[in-house]
Amino acid sequence: MTNTLPVPVHSSHWEQHNQYRDWTLTEKADRLFQWLIHRDKTAPLEAIRLEENSPEFLRACAVTDSMSLDELQLVALILAGRGHVEFIDPGGQGAPSRTDFSGRVRLTPDGWIASEQSPVGVQSDTAFVAMWFAAPMDEAKNAILDAIESAGYRPVIVSEEAFTGPIMDKILGEIRSARFLVADYTCGSVRGEDGTEHYQARGGVYLEAGFATGLGLEVISTVRSDLLDPARRAIHFDVQQYNHIGWDNPTILRDALKHRIGAIIGWGPHRATAQ
Numbered sequence: 375m376t377n378t379l380p381v382p383v384h385s386s387h388w389e390q391h392n393q394y395r396d397w398t399l400t401e402k403a404d405r406l407f408q409w410l411i412h413r414d415k416t417a418p419l420e421a422i423r424l425e426e427n428s429p430e431f432l433r434a435c436a437v438t439d440s441m442s443l444d445e446l447q448l449v450a451l452i453l454a455g456r457g458h459v460e461f462i463d464p465g466g467q468g469a470p471s472r473t474d475f476s477g478r479v480r481l482t483p484d485g486w487i488a489s490e491q492s493p494v495g496v497q498s499d500t501a502f503v504a505m506w507f508a509a510p511m512d513e514a515k516n517a518i519l520d521a522i523e524s525a526g527y528r529p530v531i532v533s534e535e536a537f538t539g540p541i542m543d544k545i546l547g548e549i550r551s552a553r554f555l556v557a558d559y560t561c562g563s564v565r566g567e568d569g570t571e572h573y574q575a576r577g578g579v580y581l582e583a584g585f586a587t588g589l590g591l592e593v594i595s596t597v598r599s600d601l602l603d604p605a606r607r608a609i610h611f612d613v614q615q616y617n618h619i620g621w622d623n624p625t626i627l628r629d630a631l632k633h634r635i636g637a638i639i640g641w642g643p644h645r646a647t648a649q
Contacts, residue, residue, distance in 0.1 A: 402438040403452040405550075409437040409590040410459065410481055411489045421462040421478035424450065436588040447475045458485035498553040499643050501527045501635075504582040505558035517624035518556055518596070521631035526642025527553060549585055554592040554639050556631065557583040559609050559618070560601060573601070573608040580610065594634055596621060 413422060413430075424431045426443045440446040451473075453459045460470040462478040470480075481489070501522045505511060515531075522529040530548050532541065549555060559580075563573045583593050599620035601608040609618075619634055621627035635642075 399449060399452060402440065402449045403456075405589070406434060406438045406446075406449050407453055407458055407485070407489075409434065410453075410479070410485075412590055419480065421480040423477060424479055425477040433588075433590065437590050450475060450479055453485075456488075457482060458488055498551055499526075499528050500530050500548070500552045502530050502549050502552040502555045502582070502586070503558075504555060504579045506561055506576045506579070507531075507533060508562070510562065511558075511560065513624045514558065514560065514598075514621070514627055517621075517628035518558065518631060521628045521635065522556065523644070524628075524632045525635040525639070526645025527635070527639075528644065529556075545582065546585065549582060549591070550589060552586070552591060553642070554594060554635075555583060555586040556594050556596065557586075559595060559597040559613065561608060563608075571606075573606065575608070575610060580613070583613075592638055594631065594638065595619065596627060596631060598622070 410422065422430050424434055424446065431443070431446070434440070435446055438446065438449050440449060450459060450461075454461065454472040457472070458481060459479050460472050460482050461474055461476045462470055462480060463476050503515075503518055503522070505515065505518070507515065519529045519531075530552065532545050532548060557579050559576070561574050561576050563571050565571050583595070586593050595613065595616045596619040597609060599622050600606070602618060602620050604614070619627070619630045621630065
């Protein structure tokens with residue numbers, strides 16, 4: 375019998391989260407703009423529903439850190455004032471408006487042009503790496519870095535970056551500005567006195583992957599293949615349904631991750647130099 379040790383959540387985690395609720399309205403508008411670009415790529419003329427409690431409304435609130443429909447409307451109106459979005463009547467009546475928030479939003483041609491000049495989000499060249507950083511994972515780490523670089527992106531590992539101040543400031547800042555995140559859920563284990571093996575889930579990986587998901591970023595998940603066995607209970611149930619890349623050796627991990635990045639994200643701006 376195997377078990378996963380619980381990852382505790384304390385009140386201090388909420389206190390840490392609350393300290394990041396200091397974005398200006400301009401920054402919130404920028405975040406909404408980045409999310410709309412990413413969300414609209416497959417259907418650029420389709421309006422997104424931002425009516426209260428709709429799935430898109432809840433995701434937009436998470437992306438912009440908006441606490442109410444009124445605040446999200448104000449953020450959307452800022453984008454409309456820039457000419458980047460327009461509001462569509464839910465009933466299909468009347469011409470699009472840039473002053474009357476109707477609950478449905480879509481990017482304008484000017485918005486798409488502006489998106490090509492955006493320095494972060496979908497135009498970013500970085501990929502944030504969340505994983506267990508320990509000696510047993512050194513070969514896997516190198517494989518992940520090689521895959522990201524071969525796909526044309528610049529991998530970011532906070533422990534290898536120079537910075538000052540609290541580490542969480544650096545981590546969340548790098549995730550916010552990344553094009554996507556790679557999360558490897560591989561973890562170690564300990565054996566209890568009764569001989570039962572307990573897997574030690576990496577709480578930081580779950581936190582960082584969840585934060586990226588809330589921002590609307592793509593998260594590509596990987597894990598050592600043997601840990602995909604449900605009987606081991608090494609991966610928490612809330613991410614078991616993800617399309618993980620299972621790997622048995624660094625070569626498989628590198629090649630599979632590179633091709634997954636190309637298929638889901640697209641080849642990055644540095645791919646020519648990485649070949």
